[in-house]
Amino acid sequence: xxxxxxxxxxxxxxxxxxxxxxxxxxxxxxxxxxxxxxxxxxxxxxxxxxxxxxxxxxxxxxxxxxxxxxxxxxxxxxxxxxxxxxxxxxxxxxxxxxxxxxxxxxxxxxxxxxxxxxxxxxxxxxxxxxxxxxxxxxxxxxxxxxxxxxxxxxxxxxxxxxxxxxxxxxxxxxxxxxxxxxxxxxxxxxxxxxxxxxxxxxxxxxxxxxxxxxxxxxxxxxxxxxxxxxxxxxxxxxxxxxxxxxxxxxxxxxxxxxxxxxxxxxxxxxxxxxxxxxxxxxxxxxxxxxxxxxxxxxxxxxxxxxxxxxxxxxxxxxxxxxxxxxxxxxxxxxxxxxx
Amino acid sequence: xxxxxxxxxxxxxxxxxxxxxxxxxxxxxxxxxxxxxxxxxxxxxxxxxxxxxxxxxxxxxxxxxxxxxxxxxxxxxxxxxxxxxxxxxxxxxxxxxxxxxxxxxxxxxxxxxxxxxxxxxxxxxxxxxxxxxxxxxxxxxxxxxxxxxxxxxxxxxxxxxxxxxxxxxxxxxxxxxxxxxxxxxxxxxxxxxxxxxxxxxxxxxxxxxxxxxxxxxxxxxxxxxxxxxxxxxxxxxxxxxxxxxxxxxxxxxxxxxxxxxxxxxxxxxxxxxxxxxxxxxxxxxxxxxxxxxxxxxxxxxxxxxxxxxxxxxxxxxxxxxxxxxxxxxxxxxxxxxxx
Numbered sequence: 001x002x003x004x005x006x007x008x009x010x011x012x013x014x015x016x017x018x019x020x021x022x023x024x025x026x027x028x029x030x031x032x033x034x035x036x037x038x039x040x041x042x043x044x045x046x047x048x049x050x051x052x053x054x055x056x057x058x059x060x061x062x063x064x065x066x067x068x069x070x071x072x073x074x075x076x077x078x079x080x081x082x083x084x085x086x087x088x089x090x091x092x093x094x095x096x097x098x099x100x101x102x103x104x105x106x107x108x109x110x111x112x113x114x115x116x117x118x119x120x121x122x123x124x125x126x127x128x129x130x131x132x133x134x135x136x137x138x139x140x141x142x143x144x145x146x147x148x149x150x151x152x153x154x155x156x157x158x159x160x161x162x163x164x165x166x167x168x169x170x171x172x173x174x175x176x177x178x179x180x181x182x183x184x185x186x187x188x189x190x191x192x193x194x195x196x197x198x199x200x201x202x203x204x205x206x207x208x209x210x211x212x213x214x215x216x217x218x219x220x221x222x223x224x225x226x227x228x229x230x231x232x233x234x235x236x237x238x239x240x241x242x243x244x245x246x247x248x249x250x251x252x253x254x255x256x257x258x259x260x261x262x263x264x265x266x267x268x269x270x271x272x273x274x275x276x277x278x279x280x281x282x283x284x285x286x287x288x289x290x291x292x293x294x295x296x297x298x299x300x301x302x303x304x305x306x307x308x309x310x311x312x313x314x315x316x317x318x319x320x321x322x323x324x325x326x327x328x329x330x331x332x333x334x335x336x337x338x339x
Numbered sequence: 340x341x342x343x344x345x346x347x348x349x350x351x352x353x354x355x356x357x358x359x360x361x362x363x364x365x366x367x368x369x370x371x372x373x374x375x376x377x378x379x380x381x382x383x384x385x386x387x388x389x390x391x392x393x394x395x396x397x398x399x400x401x402x403x404x405x406x407x408x409x410x411x412x413x414x415x416x417x418x419x420x421x422x423x424x425x426x427x428x429x430x431x432x433x434x435x436x437x438x439x440x441x442x443x444x445x446x447x448x449x450x451x452x453x454x455x456x457x458x459x460x461x462x463x464x465x466x467x468x469x470x471x472x473x474x475x476x477x478x479x480x481x482x483x484x485x486x487x488x489x490x491x492x493x494x495x496x497x498x499x500x501x502x503x504x505x506x507x508x509x510x511x512x513x514x515x516x517x518x519x520x521x522x523x524x525x526x527x528x529x530x531x532x533x534x535x536x537x538x539x540x541x542x543x544x545x546x547x548x549x550x551x552x553x554x555x556x557x558x559x560x561x562x563x564x565x566x567x568x569x570x571x572x573x574x575x576x577x578x579x580x581x582x583x584x585x586x587x588x589x590x591x592x593x594x595x596x597x598x599x600x601x602x603x604x605x606x607x608x609x610x611x612x613x614x615x616x617x618x619x620x621x622x623x624x625x626x627x628x629x630x631x632x633x634x635x636x637x638x639x640x641x642x643x644x645x646x647x648x649x650x651x652x653x654x655x656x657x658x659x660x661x662x663x664x665x666x667x668x669x670x671x672x673x674x675x676x677x678x
Contacts, residue, residue: 169516169543170550177512204508211509263602 001097001138005049017041022057025228025235027114028071034061045091048129049138051150052101052110052235055094059109059127062092071111076123077314084124094129097138099189099202100150100236102157102210104132117229118309134207136199144190148289151186151202153236155285156220156243157209158182162261163254164216164318171215176264178208183265183281190289216318220246223331226310231300240291241298244283245334251279253321283338295335302332340436340477344388356380361396364567364574366453367410373400384430387468388477390489391440391449391574394433398448398466401431415447415462416653423463433468436477438528438541439489439575441496441549443471456568457648473546475538483529485575487628490525490541492575494624495559495582496548497521501600502593503555503657510554515603517547522604522620529628555657559585562670565649570639579630580637583622584673590618592660622677634674641671 002018009016019037022030038046038061046065048058064071066088073082094104103109109122142150158178161171185201192198223246224238233241251258255275262274265281292298300306310316310328323331341357348355358376361369377385377400385404387397403410405427412421433443442448448461481489497517500510524540531537562585563577572580590597594614601613604620631637639645649655649667662670 169520170513170547173512173514173516173547174509175512177508177515181508208509208512 001141002049005095009047015041017043019061022053024053025117025119025232026053026057026111027117028111028120029114030057031060031064031071031111034058035064038065043090045093047093047095049095049097051096051098051146052103052153055096055101055103055129056109056111058094059092059103059129060111060122062090063109063122063124063127066090071122072120074122074124076108076121084122084126086126089126091131092127092129093131093133095133095135095138096203096206098142098146098150099139099199099206100153102154102206102208102213104129104134104210105207106210106213112229117232119225119229119313121314134203136196136203139199139203140194140196142193144193145290147186147190147193147202148291149234149236149240150206151182151189151236152240152243152286152289152291154202154206154209155179155182155186156224156236156239157213157217158205159243159247159261160218160220160315160319161209161212161215163250163257163320164213164218165320166216166318168215171212174208175212175215176260178205178212179261180264181205181208186285187288217315218246218319219249219316219323219328219331221315222310222313222319222323223328223335225313225315226306227295227300229309230303230306231298233298233300237291240286240289241295241335242331244279244286244338245331247279247282248334249323249327249331250319250321251275286338291336291338293336293338295332297336300332300335302329306332340480341388344386344434348386354380356382358400361392363392364456364458364571365392365396365450366456367450367459368453369396370399370403370410370450373397374403377404382429384432386432386434388434388436390435390437390485391442391492394435394440394442394468395448395450397433398431398442398468399450399461401429402448402461402463402466405429410450410461411459413461413463415460423461423465425465428465431466431468432470432472434472434474434477435542435545437481437485437489438478438538438545439492441493441545441547441552443468443473443549444546445549445552451568456571458564458568458652473542475535475542478538478542479533479535481532483532484629486525486529486532486541487630488573488575488579489545490521490528490575491579491582491625491628491630493541493545493548494518494521494525495563495578496552496556497544498582498586498600499557499559499654499658500548500551500554502589502596502659503552503557504659505555505657507554510551513547514551514554515599517544517551518600519603520544520547525624526627556654557585557658558588558655558662558667558670560654561649561652561658561662562667562674564652564654565645566634566639568648569642569645570637572637572639576630579625579628580634580674581670583618583625583677584670586618586621587673588662588666588670589658589660590614625677630675630677632675632677634671636675639671639674641668645671
């Protein structure tokens, strides 16, 4: 994929240099290496191709190649932080090869500190890539376990954005429709990787989730961030492990919204049957996608640090039901219990 | 409302001049008068307050005060037309006092030729007002018949945008959620004009409809445009008269989408019960809102010109089911038949 992209650009007379050291949960040092590569090449544009890691690192490279200071100065909501300036940024192009993160249509870049793997979120409207090429063909070779994990990331974005406590009916509409797309296409893409229509539907669902989560996210993401920080879990897999317990936690305070989500995924019955049915549907989806059944299978231990990181994460501040450290403890105990 | 706005601005040291000659279905001559008033005042901003007429004329005044040529040169999709240039436009602020048109968040301005009342649509992304003040309090004094007519406009935007044939899942999600808001709030606002929550919900539904209809509209709007051109009918009322026959016309080709719309407004039962139930729900809504039962009550006659204008209108080109002149004839015969 990369080879044909590079040769195609070179055939058009463009000088291309490749930086491809970032992988997994990206680190600030990956960004710094990328900035050095950008400057060494005297580049004037950043074209990112890959999953969430590549796209997030690409945004951060574009930012730090043309802004003063340290990337920590651009952390979202940081007191006395520095502004992301549209007029300083180079041309940015994102080409997603997974359908999950939606980073290609978002203004955030999530990278981890090298010392303690704490995730930091950089945000600026100007960081939204100028151009996006969302081509289902580029996701056809994604293996089923990554289709599952990234697809569950898209699903979690849509569900948590819909439930987040901020007022934003436009994002809620986009989130519900994104959920409808996940229901229609995720299992199809998992079971038949070459189903181009399903791949396209999931790319769309991923973009809708990322647009919708401007409204906010919730406890699932705070748990997932802690699991990635402490155990380097894949972000989408971490969301998949935590979404069912998190939704059980949220249900009572937002029963009406669960009814609506149940309707969207086709559950029949009374209001509460639809709402509870939605949580069952999530669990069945996790089993179909072969998401592990417990966090211990992934060598996760319920440590004080795991609880610290989850509690300090800001995503759950937008969860409608407040979540205490004791609540997080219970959520992690139930992680992977999809039934 | 206007007096307190003007005195408030003057108290801040701003020099204000009022142009308030436009009303009903606005004419190009209203825009021309407004441009003269703008230039006579040596203005540097356009603040529009009112319903769709005021907001659309405000956009056109902002455009034509700072662009060369005639407004007809800026008609949407006109061959060799002139471009709307963001860098030429003055500051624009829109304050809606109805919840229907959604013009406050849209890039179009619809005005009629003085000679034949033919509607022309000017479009440019830069025409979207820079600032919007959507305050439910400003709609509390709207009388019930205008609450009904403008509310049906918002409803029609959401429904036709959802059904339009272009591909745009984001707009479809926004449209469905806008429909949910109309279902929740329109009758409440009609029956109790001082219900602030319902007024706010309808303002939101109107904005969502206008955002969603970037995807396209359909036959209801082509009928409504013809009724306004030939009989000066209020645009929202014209949509209300035509939506039930138009949806009967659309049902078979898009049964699945009708099922979804039925679900959104709370219809129970099988897929086809929900879909057919949605059309019945529309008709019951029209009766609750005291929309007239036949076009002849409004002195409309089925003339060749009415059919010409509807057929030549471009909105129905985005209707999923193609609509011929004979189809339009049948639709107008059924206009106002809500049952």
